[in-house]
Amino acid sequence: MPRRHLPYILFTALVAAAGLLVTNTYHFQVLIFIGINTLLALGLNLLMGYAGQISLGHAAFYGLGAYTSGVLTAHWQVSPWLALPAALVLAAGVAWVVGLPTLRLSGYYLGMGTLGFGMIIFIVFREWASLTGGASGLVGIPPLSLGPLPLYDPRAYFFLVWIIVLAAMVLSRRLIDSRVGRALRAIHDSENAARAVGVNTHGYKLQVFVYSAVLAALAGFLYAHFICFISPGSFGFMVSVRLVTMVVIGGMASIWGAVFGAALLTLLPEWLHAFADFEMIVYGLILITVMIFMPQGLTRGLIDAYLRFKRQPAQPVSPASP
Amino acid sequence: MPICDSSDNRPNPSPLLHLEQVSKAFGGVRALTEISFEVAPGEIQGLIGPNGAGKTTLFNLVSGALKPDTGGIRFDGMPIQGRPSHELVALGIARTFQNVELFGSMSVLENVLVGRHVRTRCGFWGALTRHAAVRKEEREARQKALELLAFVGLADQADSPSRDLPFGWQRLLEIARALASEPRVLLLDEPAAGLNRVESDRLGDLIGRIRDQGVTILMVEHDMGLTMRVCDRIVVLDRGRLLTEGTPREIQRHPEVLAAYLGGAPAAG
Ligand SMILES: Nc1ncnc2c1ncn2[C@@H]1O[C@H](COP(=O)(O)OP(=O)(O)OP(=O)(O)O)[C@@H](O)[C@H]1O
Ligand SMILES: [Mg+2]
Secondary structure, eight states: OOGGGHHHHHHHHHHHHHHHHOOOHHHHHHHHHHHHHHHHHHHHHIIIIISOOOOSOTHHHHHHHHHHHHHHHHHHOOOHHHHHHHHHHHHHHHHHHHHHHHTTSOHHHHHHHHHHHHHHHHHHHHHOHHHHOGGGOBOOOOOOEETTEEOOSHHHHHHHHHHHHHHHHHHHHHHHTSHHHHHHHHHHHOHHHHHHTTOOHHHHHHHHHHHHHHHHHHHHHHHHHHHSOBOGGGGSHHHHHHHHHHHHHHOSSOHHHHHHHHHHHHHHHHHTGGGGGGHHHHHHHHHHHHHHHOTTOHHHHHHHHHHHHHHTTTSOOOOOOO | OOSOOOOOOOOOOSOSEEEEEEEEEETTEEEEEEEEEEEOTTOEEEEEOSTTSSHHHHHHHHTTSSOOSEEEEEETTEEOTTOOHHHHHHHTEEEOOSSOOOOTTSBHHHHHHHHTGGGOOOOHHHHHHOOHHHHHHHHHHHHHHHHHHHHHTOGGGTTSBGGGSOHHHHHHHHHHHHHTTOOSEEEEESTTTTOOHHHHHHHHHHHHHHHHTTOEEEEEOSOHHHHHHHOSEEEEEETTEEEEEEOHHHHHHOHHHIIIIIHHSSOOO
16 A cells, blocks of 8 residues: 555545534534535646646636536426536536637736636626526525435535545546646646647646536535525635635645645634625735745645744754855 | 767758748847758757857747748658647657756656656546556656666656756756657757856767767757867857858858857857
């Protein structure tokens, strides 16, 4: 058993223990949301942290997954398990069409492009009322069941979500460690050099964009069939900003950072109800603070701080050797 | 095989690289004007000229980073002007950069593995499923990358972060990364810049060994000692125009070269 598998095995054990030991419905709900947000952060982290491409409209893909499955199942009684592939394919297709021109842009322009896309999709959710229920939301989305096995029990849903999350973590790890992942990291380090060694940079950016959109749509599917009600507000600009915050706080280019960032930003609003009206400001402050003091993200920052702390007592600060 | 044996009368049957009336301007700056020359297979060809002569621009055109305004570039007889870099690397054209451009966050070995990109095929599905063929390809790529690191003398640095390497080694790593794509022609942009005497001598040997593997080399270099020692032929650019070409001996005696080169540029060689 290679040592690099150890964290995953421990984490799986932790998830299993939580699933068996937790009894409180509210706690399950929070853990399920952490799982859903982890899926979102994972895809976005691949895009931002590894490939170095920003998306300020990622909530749109989350929404596309939720609404596609929601509309198909609520209006036309399609089985959720048939609606799921439809949602993923639609999100992938939209990502491809949107990414084709926008990923040729760089930096701020890519940010603006994806921001505009997110707003358009948000408006579609809100205004296409005959299909989406408009601003008041879409009701009548059925809960999931697996054959005869109902999954609306929070414990069962917890396991469904987290099995998917763990699978996505392992798959993303594989991606990063492969030829494809190396090409993505190369693009991040030097797009110029990546092109010069034969990486079709635009093609790879497009692929990872589609991958992250598919993960987001999957998260949207899990969200829609958990709450059984969706409204445009869950997929607006604020949500995209929160996703970016998760990635930055957890740490770019880190799978564990995605988990950590997702957990923190799911729990934070629960703890900070009083700040609800200032959400944007709080995220802004968090982003600025982390960027200034821990540019590698909180995960890396805390590890570094711990290592410094461990080293300090044993070894007094020595003057720099010449 | 002696590196310095210079040419007889070349019948030049089929050049590997052939530039025909190539021009490139940036706004008002005419970086290259109607450049034509050939590179014969198996040769080490030098490309020299004062600062701003257009040498790097020429590399950018041949490697597909830029498109020529007019003119044609043929590789092994095939027109390649305007094709994207990643296709040209797959055809067998590799390059290094004047200001070393490594993938700083990656290890030395990983840099070379990225260099193998066009000789490996694992795609998204392969990466996710990691089936037997993918694992085999990955093993072979690693093997090949380690061989290349040994070839340039960096075998024991495989796992170091590439950004921590001393500058001279970074240059070697960039060459290994370029070789990983199994090029037929290698474009080296000032490979000796920033190297000390010893390093630059070793580089000369390395360039000879690369040619002995059957790779044709086109090399920009300001270090005249090195250029004269390793090159079979030399092309001289000056302010975007082709001044002359010939063997190192001919170039050294050429009055216009002496004037343009030593007159225009800060100390060379
Ligand atoms: N991307 C660009 N945009 C605008 N001008 C450029 C660009 N690249 C090169 N130039 C200009 O083209 C001319 C040739 O530049 P180039 O870099 O090819 O010279 P060089 O021979 O490589 O010089 P050096 O020895 O200093 O590396 C210069 O005047 C340079 O300023
Ligand atoms: Mg140059």
